[in-house]
Amino acid sequence: MSRFIDTLVTAARPLIMEVKRRDPHGADLMGGRSVAEVVAAYELADAACVSVVTGHWFGGTPDLLREVADLTDKPVLQKDFITRTEHLKRARAGGASAVLLTAGLLSKSSLANLIDAALSLELTPFVEVTDESEVDTIVHPADCVIAVNNKDIKIAERDTADLSRSERMLPALLGAGTLAPVSASGIDTPRTATGLLGIGYAGLLVGTALLRAPSVADWLDEFDNARKLAMEGTSR
Numbered sequence: 001m002s003r004f005i006d007t008l009v010t011a012a013r014p015l016i017m018e019v020k021r022r023d024p025h026g027a028d029l030m031g032g033r034s035v036a037e038v039v040a041a042y043e044l045a046d047a048a049c050v051s052v053v054t055g056h057w058f059g060g061t062p063d064l065l066r067e068v069a070d071l072t073d074k075p076v077l078q079k080d081f082i083t084r085t086e087h088l089k090r091a092r093a094g095g096a097s098a099v100l101l102t103a104g105l106l107s108k109s110s111l112a113n114l115i116d117a118a119l120s121l122e123l124t125p126f127v128e129v130t131d132e133s134e135v136d137t138i139v140h141p142a143d144c145v146i147a148v149n150n151k152d153i154k155i156a157e158r159d160t161a162d163l164s165r166s167e168r169m170l171p172a173l174l175g176a177g178t179l180a181p182v183s184a185s186g187i188d189t190p191r192t193a194t195g196l197l198g199i200g201y202a203g204l205l206v207g208t209a210l211l212r213a214p215s216v217a218d219w220l221d222e223f224d225n226a227r228k229l230a231m232e233g234t235s236r
């Protein structure tokens, strides 16, 4: 198992915290902070893993991966439009431990080739899906994070998050054999996050909510409390 997926599934608080410069509408998410300050907040918050959006739609640049990877020892996911083996090699060289592969944007054979190539480079394939038919196209599912994107990248994620998609698709993810089903995008509140872990997600990818939170520490306190209450509820 490569480092990213292993770290995520064994983390006490399995949150992938994201560095992203702009939201889908172009609004700034950094709030005057440097990348180093955001990563430091995620370190303090004990993120399991860090995601960095290098895609230009969200204000990213290729250099942002190296900048983030140099600031943390945590496994780093690169989120970008990765379509070629060359992109995987660059991701590895830039310090990534995992790479986004968006199933809906790749042919079945390209996705399979990129998963194979990522695994041979010891990168975790972070395969994002938005419907059940895409799950069936994933090779080596046990070695992949399979993430349901609650938004639609084909319209640059300008839609409202549909969290019922994560609920509906969880059985398909588990049925495919992934050890790491993840819900991604539009996870707005600690309570929403707790609910998704409660139904069986092994990890969550959260960007905007943490970047806009007045205090990451307070957001996580609320998350930990809601999770404790949910766990007490299920053990009664």
Ligand SMILES: O=C(O)c1ccccc1NCC(=O)[C@H](O)[C@H](O)COP(=O)(O)O
Binding pocket: 018, 020, 053, 054, 055, 058, 079, 080, 081, 100, 102, 128, 149, 153, 157, 184, 185, 186, 187, 205, 206, 207, 208, 209
């Ligand atoms: O999802 C993609 O295919 C994608 C491609 C290139 C750059 C970014 C991409 N996705 C970004 C995201 O999905 C979100 O930033 C991430 O899931 C966090 O979402 P949010 O918590 O709503 O900020």
